[in-house]
Amino acid sequence: MTNRKICRCLVVVVAAVLGLCSCCRADVERGKRPEASRITSRYTLYENIRYGVRSHRVPPTDPASDRLLDIYIPRGEQPAEGWPIVVYIHGGGFCGGAKVDTWGIHPMLPALTERGYAVVAINYYLRGKYHPIEGYPIEQEMGHGLPKDGKFHPERRKYLEAASADAVRALRWMVRNGEAYGLNLDKVALCGGSAGAMTALHTAYVRNPEWIDVDVVLNMWGGLEDVSVIEADMPALFTLHGEVDNVISVEYGKALHRRAEEVGLPAVLHIMEGKGHAQGAYATQTYLDEFLEFFEEQTQNI
Numbered sequence: 296m297t298n299r300k301i302c303r304c305l306v307v308v309v310a311a312v313l314g315l316c317s318c319c320r321a322d323v324e325r326g327k328r329p330e331a332s333r334i335t336s337r338y339t340l341y342e343n344i345r346y347g348v349r350s351h352r353v354p355p356t357d358p359a360s361d362r363l364l365d366i367y368i369p370r371g372e373q374p375a376e377g378w379p380i381v382v383y384i385h386g387g388g389f390c391g392g393a394k395v396d397t398w399g400i401h402p403m404l405p406a407l408t409e410r411g412y413a414v415v416a417i418n419y420y421l422r423g424k425y426h427p428i429e430g431y432p433i434e435q436e437m438g439h440g441l442p443k444d445g446k447f448h449p450e451r452r453k454y455l456e457a458a459s460a461d462a463v464r465a466l467r468w469m470v471r472n473g474e475a476y477g478l479n480l481d482k483v484a485l486c487g488g489s490a491g492a493m494t495a496l497h498t499a500y501v502r503n504p505e506w507i508d509v510d511v512v513l514n515m516w517g518g519l520e521d522v523s524v525i526e527a528d529m530p531a532l533f534t535l536h537g538e539v540d541n542v543i544s545v546e547y548g549k550a551l552h553r554r555a556e557e558v559g560l561p562a563v564l565h566i567m568e569g570k571g572h573a574q575g576a577y578a579t580q581t582y583l584d585e586f587l588e589f590f591e592e593q594t595q596n597i
Contacts (some may be wrong), residue, residue: 328475338367338408341476346468347461350420359393360421364465366476367404367414377479378413379590380469381513384462385416386489386573388433389454390423403486403579410587413478415469419461419494422454433490434542437518441546447520455520458494459502466498466507482594484511485530489543489573492517496551499530510593513586516540516572518547522554531561531593533586535578537570563589 332342347362349355369378383403385392394416395401407414428450436448447455462485473480487495496519498504499512514534519525525532532555536548545566555562565582567574 341366347464364417369408373477377477379482381484383416384487384491384494386491389490394418402576417465420457422457437543438541440544459497462498483509486513488515500525511590525554527559534564537567540572542572
């Protein structure tokens, strides 16, 4: 048993003990599959599952900032080892977007479920909605190349930390409850676009949780503050970035790939010629199959 699997087992045990002695976690689903919200020809949807207690910072009128997730299970016979998982983190500049709108999982969702991948799409705390950086939008900070001092704006770093903390909560929920949904926790990809990609990168390479086997990060037009944190034993990296992206510069994608090559981390970089920011439909049509092949290569010995 690998160290990550041992840690995963400990997470399940500790979570169960805490659940017995902590009534404040009573609203977090544990190991029970609810009734499906919707069944289509492509997937079965379990919607608005609570993966953590609602933060006191989030009003009930803002579900986009609440700790909720959706699970899309492919139709058809479940593999013996369970469905491989793509965890999708939406974009929106840490101040907008949600798991189900145009910044969310679409149009990638049907393409993933048709190919036999379960999708877990999360909402997370949108700190930027409540603590805006006046006069300094993300495109001004990140749209013109890498920062000269190598650092994000302190408040933007707080946005990222808050989003990543919720991503980790969602992953813990998956460890505790994934079996009930037929999920294969040995085959996990973190995927995001823009701010969601920044969150996926931070979660995988800065937080780097030892209790779950994240195999691959699909980074779509995101960036990492300090690429030197990436090491050879971390999740493999597949990056898509628009050549003329003026919101998050393509230099962020190049820096990530250079670091991966330096340390020997399996990595792919596609710079999309003539494309700008947030090219979800084009990326799905052009690169999704290659990404899934890359994902399978990283997990073929599991």
